[in-house]
Amino acid sequence: MSEALTNTPASLLVNAEQLAAHPEWRVFDCRHDLQNTEYGRQAYARGHIPGALFLHLDEDLSGTANGRNGRHPLxxxxxxxxxxADCGVDASTQVVAYDNEGGIFASRLWWLLRWLGHDKVAVLDGGLAGWKRSKRALEENLPTVAPARFTPHAQGMTVDAGQVLDDLQxxxxxxxDARSPERFRGENETLDPVGGHIPGAVNRFYFDNLDDDGCYFKPAAELCSEFMALLGARQAAQVVQQCGSGVTACHNLLAMELAGLSGSKLYPGSWSEWCADPARPVARG
Structure with missing residues (x-):
């Protein structure tokens, strides 16, 4: 049986030293580029953390998009x-996810597993850059793993467009909204056909969860102070996280959990689903 981390805020991230000390943990490489969707697979083939398996955002971490349910539906x-299960994950498996994009795609895997009731999952703080900074090697070998049995227990961690619309005021x-300030304002929109944001939304760019180098997560106390300034008198459970397609929003979900602010929910369809219906209101600026 794999040794797993205790499920506490401190266990949501692991560092390179911890990961290297636990070769029995199941590691997943989640690198991706929204503009070049083959980048992650190609980068993985050139070198990855020893033992890591590759998961593709579009093929593994998303469902089928139909033009109305967002670019990366669950x-x-x-x-x-x-x-x-095919990747050898069962109820006892400690999972660690990493990428090379500040943790946005690794956070998606982290959230998906928790959504299905698997809490033994962490993100590698610093991702591949942090691993390289610790002077640790990569490998090109494709690992083989024995299949396991993974039983999902879906948790109530999402809201849909109808719920957002009902509570809009x-x-x-x-x-x-975890998108960049420019996209939030409706400027330089390159991914979705309509620019803007959901009326009443507050911008919390996911990149603000990271240190000045954009590598490691900020300390929990700093994250808590920043999120509390946005929440005001609201509780974390009143927060709905969204972004362009429900991916970078998971970074804010993870950051709030690190800050000890548990219970916020994900709007999976996010802006790409919201703006697909012209009857839904749009704000800009």
């Missing part, structure tokens, strides 16, 4: 559970 629980909900 995968079907049974399909994703089978993918995890309600103080019960605070929407945090």
């Amino acid at each position: 995968p079907e629980p049974a399909v994703f559970a089978q993918r995890m 309600s103080p019960r909900m605070l929407i945090l």
Whole structure:
């Protein structure tokens, strides 16, 4: 049985030293580029953390997009559970996810597993850059793993477009938008056909969760102070996290958990789903 981390805020991140000390942990390389979707697979083939398996954002960490459900809809629980089982993950497996993009894609895997009831999952703080800074080697070998049994237990961690629309003017909900300030304002939109944001949303650029080098997460106390300034009198459970397609929003979800602010929910379709229906209101600026 794999030794797993205790499920506390301190266990949500691991560093390179911890990961290297636990070769039995199941590691996943989640590197991706939204503009070049083959980048992650190619980069993985050139070198990855020893023992790591590759997961593709579009193929493994998302379901089928139909033009109305966002660019990266959630995968079907049974399909994703089978993918995890094929990768040797069961209820006792400690999973560690990494990427080379500040943790945005690794955070998606972290959130998906927790969504299906698997709390033994952490993100490698610093990602591949942090691993390289610690002077640790990469490998090109493709690991083989024995399949396991992964039973999903979906948690109530999401809201849909209808729920967001119903509470749009309600103080019960605070929407945090993880996109860049420019995209939030509706400027330089290159990924979605409509620019702007959900009315009432507050911008919390995911990159602000990282240190000045954009590598490691900020200390928990600093994150807590920054998020509390946005929440005001609201509780974390009143927060709805969104972004362009439900990916970088997971970075804010992880950051809030690191800050001890648990319970916020994900709007998986996010802006790409919201703006697909012209009847839904749009704000700019």
